[in-house]
Amino acid sequence: MYVCVCRAVTENEVHDCIAEGARSVRQIRDTTGAGSDCASCVRKICAILKRSEELTTA
Numbered sequence: 001m002y003v004c005v006c007r008a009v010t011e012n013e014v015h016d017c018i019a020e021g022a023r024s025v026r027q028i029r030d031t032t033g034a035g036s037d038c039a040s041c042v043r044k045i046c047a048i049l050k051r052s053e054e055l056t057t058a
Contacts, residue, residue, distance in 0.1 A: 003048070004034035004041040014045060018052045025049070 001011050009032045017028045025045050029035040035042045 003044045004032070004037075006037035006041075007033040009034040009041075011048065014048050015052075018049065023049070 003009050003011050003014050013032055014028055014034065017031050020031075022028050022031060025035055025042055028045055028049075035045060
């Protein structure tokens with residue numbers, strides 16, 4: 001599923017960034033470009049980051 005339509009960034013690509021150490025929307029944006037155009041995907045990216053943090057701290 002696409003997280004960022006503007007840059008064609010998928011949810012898997014965001015998860016890969018997180019697995020490689022990204023901990024913020026800015027880091028994901030710098031790696032994938034997601035969120036750098038219209039920014040409508042930033043909420044989705046934040047939700048993915050939050051779920052990832054919850055899984056690692058549980």
